[in-house]
Amino acid sequence: MDSNFPFAQYVSGKNFIGRRQDVTLLGNLLFQGEHVVLNEPPKAGKTSLIQQTLYTLRLRGTAFTVGQFSALNVRTPEDFLLKLGSTLLQMVASAPEDYERLIQRYLPGTHFVFDPVAFSQKGTVLSLGWDLDAADVSALLSLPFRMARDRGDRLILIVDEFHCLRQLEDPDALLRPLDASLRDNWDIRRFSYIFVGSGVNAMNAIFRGSRLFSKVVERVKLSPVDEVEIVEYVYRGFMTGGKSVEKELLQGACRLFRGHLWYINHFAFLCDSMTRGYILEPVLMEALKCLLSVHEPSFIAIMNSLTNHQVNLLRAVLDGVTRFSSAEVIRRYGLNSSANVKRVKDALMKKEVLLFDEDDKPSVIDPLLEYWLRKFYFEMK
Numbered sequence: 001m002d003s004n005f006p007f008a009q010y011v012s013g014k015n016f017i018g019r020r021q022d023v024t025l026l027g028n029l030l031f032q033g034e035h036v037v038l039n040e041p042p043k044a045g046k047t048s049l050i051q052q053t054l055y056t057l058r059l060r061g062t063a064f065t066v067g068q069f070s071a072l073n074v075r076t077p078e079d080f081l082l083k084l085g086s087t088l089l090q091m092v093a094s095a096p097e098d099y100e101r102l103i104q105r106y107l108p109g110t111h112f113v114f115d116p117v118a119f120s121q122k123g124t125v126l127s128l129g130w131d132l133d134a135a136d137v138s139a140l141l142s143l144p145f146r147m148a149r150d151r152g153d154r155l156i157l158i159v160d161e162f163h164c165l166r167q168l169e170d171p172d173a174l175l176r177p178l179d180a181s182l183r184d185n186w187d188i189r190r191f192s193y194i195f196v197g198s199g200v201n202a203m204n205a206i207f208r209g210s211r212l213f214s215k216v217v218e219r220v221k222l223s224p225v226d227e228v229e230i231v232e233y234v235y236r237g238f239m240t241g242g243k244s245v246e247k248e249l250l251q252g253a254c255r256l257f258r259g260h261l262w263y264i265n266h267f268a269f270l271c272d273s274m275t276r277g278y279i280l281e282p283v284l285m286e287a288l289k290c291l292l293s294v295h296e297p298s299f300i301a302i303m304n305s306l307t308n309h310q311v312n313l314l315r316a317v318l319d320g321v322t323r324f325s326s327a328e329v330i331r332r333y334g335l336n337s338s339a340n341v342k343r344v345k346d347a348l349m350k351k352e353v354l355l356f357d358e359d360d361k362p363s364v365i366d367p368l369l370e371y372w373l374r375k376f377y378f379e380m381k
Contacts, residue, residue: 004237005272007265010047012055017233017261018225019049026053026220030156031062033189035182035217037162038196039203041365043262044222046196050158064154067091072161077174078132080165081140084157085112086125088144091155099125106143110136137174141181148191155191163199166206175212182216193217200365201349225261227254234268238279241272245279253284258367267291292372299372302353309335313344315378317354317362318370 006015026049029036038046054066067087074080085107089099100114103126111130118124128136148155165171182193195217197203207213231250238245257263270287271279303311312333313324321329324345325338335341345362348354355365364370374380 003269003272004240005234005265005269007262007269010051011265012048012052016048016052017229019045019052019223022049022220022223023053023056026050027057027060029218029220030057030064030154030192030194033154033192035193036195037203037207037213037217037219038194038222039163039200039207039219040198040222041200042198043260044198045261046198046222047160049220049222050194050196054156062154063152064156065091065151066156066158068158068160070160071164074164075167077137077168078128080174081132081137082126082128084159085140085143087157088147088155089125091157092147092151106146107139110139112136112140134177137177138181141177142185144191144193145181145185145188149188151190153190156194157192158194158196160196161198162195163197163202163206166199166202171206172212175206179212179216182213186216199352200355201352224259227251227259230254230259230261230264234264237268238272243272243275243277243279245271245284249279249281249284256288256367256371260367263291263368291368292376295368296372296376299369299377302351302369303373303377305351306353307344307347309340309344310348313341313348314353314364314373317364318374318378318380322361 026036030053038049040046054064057064067090069083069087071080071083074083089102093099093102096114096116096119099119103112103114111128111132113127113129115124115127115129118127144155144157165174168174185191195203195207197206207217207219231247231254234250234253235245235247253264253267257267267284267287270290271283274283274286306314312335316324316329316333316335321333323329324335324341329335330337330341335344345354345356349356352365353369354362356362364373
């Protein structure tokens with residue numbers, strides 16, 4: 001059933017609001033054959049931006065083929081390379097004999113093979129016939145560029161949850177040759193990666209904390225959507241269903257969720273399902289209660305995973321503290337020492353709880369988690 005407030009899938013068309021400049025920027029980068037990174041918190045609108053951009057490119061008459069896979073369950077370089085190769089092959093072919101022909105053409109002399117048994121049993125397109133070696137890695141990572149060079153249209157490959165590569169035993173064993181492949185094939189402008197990651201600190205460590213991917217990958221940062229546009233969007237959604245609500249109440253919801261459109265859509269969906277007429281403040285509060293009940297178990301799990309020092313620093317952030325190494329702050333929040341403060345900050349960043357901006361100003365990444373912490377965990381007024 002269609003909803004005026006979709007939250008279970010990406011949005012496009014009339015449900016895509018704001019970020020028009022982001023669509024233009026991403027579209028221009030892809031048209032120019034650039035590689036792009038989208039590094040934003042979970043459910044911030046990364047996929048919606050990509051899909052709206054691809055839709056716009058199609059309207060412009062740009063010919064391209066898109067593939068997509070997730071690195072969420074990648075635990076070894078072999079996992080990543082097999083997913084990458086399989087996705088590329090499935091972008092340009094669909095029959096077993098075509099897969100085998102393409103592997104023989106583009107990956108000769110490597111340990112990558114087409115296994116008819118694995119394909120018939122599991123649908124596996126690309127297999128390894130022997131242990132992976134450096135030549136295999138190089139050949140596979142150059143595959144998209146060599147395929148794109150032989151085609152008439154553009155190839156665009158979306159790699160979701162790219163930050164999970166930080167969990168590899170030796171991430172650089174894969175990231176360094178990937179960086180090298182982008183540099184070696186810089187002149188081939190008919191293939192683009194879109195690296196997407198919801199682990200913002202892990203993505204920063206990959207793309208900003210080292211020299212890897214410097215000047216060969218462009219970051220597209222999601223712009224905030226204007227509060228007035230969000231309020232009008234939600235208000236129209238309620239009006240379409242024959243319902244009405246005070247815009248001041250919607251403004252309060254926007255600020256609570258810090259303009260996070262996925263939370264706002266889910267919240268509005270709940271409000272929409274709770275009444276048939278005028279939406280009053282008690283309805284909004286009940287919807288917020290329902291939303292919290294869905295996420296509270298994960299919030300509790302997060303807090304149970306933190307040490308006392310990490311909890312104390314998190315409380316300091318909510319109190320508005322920005323200089324954590326001062327003697328007064330260390331004493332007041334029981335942080336022990338400035339060296340310990342750094343360890344605690346790093347731990348909270350690794351757990352994707354806190355984000356520090358260019359000025360080292362902290363913020364809680366998840367706006368609903370921040371609300372829950374203030375109201376229920378720390379019981380702040």
